[in-house]
Amino acid sequence: MLKDNKVLLGKSGDEEIVLYPSMANRHGLIAGATGTGKTVTLKVLAEAFSKMGVPVFLADVKGDLAPMCKKGTDNENVTSRVESMGLAREGFEYSAFPVNFWDVYGEGGMPLRTTVSEMGPVLLARIMGLNETQTDVLSIIFKIADDEGLVLVDIKDLKAVLRYVGEHAAEYSAEYGNMAKVTLNAIVRAVVALEADGGELFFGEPGLTVTDWLCTDEEGHGIVQILDCRKLILHPKMYSTFLLWMMSELFELLPEVGDLEKPRMVFFFDEAHMLFESASKALMEKIVQVVKLIRSKGVGIFFITQSPSDVPDSVLSQLGNKIQHALRAYTPKEQKAVKAAADSFRTNPDFDTYRMLTELGTGKALVSVIDESGIPTVVKHTKICPPESFMGTLDETERLSIINNCVLNEKYMTPEDRFSAYEYLARREQEAGEEARKEQEALLASKKKEKEIAARDKAKRKAAKNVANTAGGTIGRELGKTLGAALGGRFGKTLGGNLGASFGRGLFGTLFDATEKESD
Numbered sequence: 001m002l003k004d005n006k007v008l009l010g011k012s013g014d015e016e017i018v019l020y021p022s023m024a025n026r027h028g029l030i031a032g033a034t035g036t037g038k039t040v041t042l043k044v045l046a047e048a049f050s051k052m053g054v055p056v057f058l059a060d061v062k063g064d065l066a067p068m069c070k071k072g073t074d075n076e077n078v079t080s081r082v083e084s085m086g087l088a089r090e091g092f093e094y095s096a097f098p099v100n101f102w103d104v105y106g107e108g109g110m111p112l113r114t115t116v117s118e119m120g121p122v123l124l125a126r127i128m129g130l131n132e133t134q135t136d137v138l139s140i141i142f143k144i145a146d147d148e149g150l151v152l153v154d155i156k157d158l159k160a161v162l163r164y165v166g167e168h169a170a171e172y173s174a175e176y177g178n179m180a181k182v183t184l185n186a187i188v189r190a191v192v193a194l195e196a197d198g199g200e201l202f203f204g205e206p207g208l209t210v211t212d213w214l215c216t217d218e219e220g221h222g223i224v225q226i227l228d229c230r231k232l233i234l235h236p237k238m239y240s241t242f243l244l245w246m247m248s249e250l251f252e253l254l255p256e257v258g259d260l261e262k263p264r265m266v267f268f269f270d271e272a273h274m275l276f277e278s279a280s281k282a283l284m285e286k287i288v289q290v291v292k293l294i295r296s297k298g299v300g301i302f303f304i305t306q307s308p309s310d311v312p313d314s315v316l317s318q319l320g321n322k323i324q325h326a327l328r329a330y331t332p333k334e335q336k337a338v339k340a341a342a343d344s345f346r347t348n349p350d351f352d353t354y355r356m357l358t359e360l361g362t363g364k365a366l367v368s369v370i371d372e373s374g375i376p377t378v379v380k381h382t383k384i385c386p387p388e389s390f391m392g393t394l395d396e397t398e399r400l401s402i403i404n405n406c407v408l409n410e411k412y413m414t415p416e417d418r419f420s421a422y423e424y425l426a427r428r429e430q431e432a433g434e435e436a437r438k439e440q441e442a443l444l445a446s447k448k449k450e451k452e453i454a455a456r457d458k459a460k461r462k463a464a465k466n467v468a469n470t471a472g473g474t475i476g477r478e479l480g481k482t483l484g485a486a487l488g489g490r491f492g493k494t495l496g497g498n499l500g501a502s503f504g505r506g507l508f509g510t511l512f513d514a515t516e517k518e519s520d
C-alpha cells in the first residue's frame, strides 16, 4: 500500500518496512517456495506504484493478478492482517486499479503484437530454438531483407524472404557468407512450427508501441498493463522472449533520465527463471546489459521466482530490493540455495537468517531494500500487507468489458496487413511471370510463323518437283531417244530415262533457290 509516497511493504513488529520509490530502479527480487505469498507481495507493490502514478507492467501467469481491476472485499486473510498490523489508521482502503489486458493470442486481452523485424534475429532464433549456425544464417537473412528493402512484418514475410533467399542462395552466399541448404531448410521448418504455434497472431501490425504504456488515468493513477500469460506460459521460450523483447523495447525507446523521485515504469516478471533457461552466452550478456542500463532510463524490474538460485549471479547482483519468502531446505541442493540467499543479506543480529528463511510463514518475508542513500538495509523479518484489490478470480465477462472499453482498443484490436516483403515478392514473381508469359507467347508465335513458311516452301518445292519431273522427263526422254537411237538398243533407252530425271532436278533446283531469294 502507499504511505507518505513510499511503498509500505509491511511491518516488522511496529516498524514500517518501506520500499523507496527513488530506489525502485535498483530493481528487485521476490522469491519463495510455492504458496508462500509471492503473488500477493507483487500485488502490494504494484498497487502502491499505481497509486503514486507510476505505470506498471505485470506478467499474469495464473490469472490471479487480473482481479486487481476490482475492489477488495473483506476476507479472513485480509481483515485479520489489517487489524493485527493496524493498517486502517495507515490509510488502508479497498481499491480497484486501472488495468489494461493484453494477450499475445488476443484471447485474455487486446492483441499484443510485434513485427518480425522488431523482434530481430537473435530473439526470434531463441523462440524457434535455432542453434548457433542457424541463428547466424537467420541474421544473414535479416541483413539481406534489410539491404533489399524487404519489410519483415509477419510470418508470411519471413517465409517469403526465406524462400526467395533459398532460390538465390548461391548468389547471396558469395556476398554474405555461406548458407547451406540444410540450414535454410531447418529454419523454414522452425518458422512453419512457429506459425502453427500462433506466430501469425503475434507477429503483425499494429505492433505494440511500448510507450503507450506510460500513462495514468484521470485520477493520476498509473495504469497497470496486465499481460495474460495463461496460454503463453505453455510456450516457455515464447513467454520469456516476449518479456525480453519488451525490456529491450523500453530500453531503446526511453531517454536517459538520471535519478528520479519515482520510476517512470515498473515491470514485474513472474516465472523469471524462464528468462534465463537455455539462454545463449550472447543473449545472457545482453540481458545483463539491459538490466544494468535500463536503470538510468527510470525503469525498475522485479523478478519473481521460486529460488534466488534460479537467477544467474550476474543478474542477481543487480537486484537491490529483496523480498525473500520461505524457502524449502530438504535436499543438499536446496540447502545450498538457502545458504546463498541468506548470505546475500546484510545480517540482522536478532536472528539467524538461514533458519528464519526456512521457517517463515505464508505472507511473511525477509526484506532488505536499498535505502535513500543507496545502501542495502539490514534484513528484516516482515509481515507483508494484504492487497487492497480483490483476491479471488476475475469473471471472464468482466475482463471482456474492460478490454472492450479500453481507449487503446481501437488502435490494437484490428490487425492490419500492409504491403511488405510477402506482397512485394509475390508482385515481383507475378511481374516476372507476366514477362515470361509474354516471351513464351512471342516464341510460340515466331515458331508458328517459321512452320508456316516451312510448310509453304515445302508445298512450293513439291510443286516445283512435279514440274521438274515432267519437264526433265520429257527433255531426258527426247534426248535419250536421240542418244539411244544413236547408241542403239537397251542401253540407249536406260541412259535416256536416267538422264532425263537428273536433268529435271538440277534444272528446277536452281529455280528453287531463285524462288527462295524472291520470297525473302
Ligand SMILES: Nc1ncnc2c1ncn2[C@@H]1O[C@H](COP(=O)(O)OP(=O)(O)OP(=O)(O)O)[C@@H](O)[C@H]1O
Residues within 6 Å of the ligand: 032, 033, 034, 035, 036, 037, 038, 039, 040, 041, 077, 078, 081, 362, 363, 364, 384, 385, 386, 387
Ligand atoms: N500478504 C498477504 N496477505 C494476505 N494473504 C496472503 C498474503 N500473502 C499470502 N497470502 C495468502 O496466501 C495465499 C498464497 O499466496 P500467493 O498466491 O501469493 O503465493 P505464491 O507464492 O505466489 O504461490 P505460487 O508459487 O503458487 O504462485 C494467498 O492466496 C493468500 O490467501
Ligand SMILES: [Mg+2]
Residues within 6 Å of the ligand: 038, 039, 040
Ligand atoms: Mg504466485
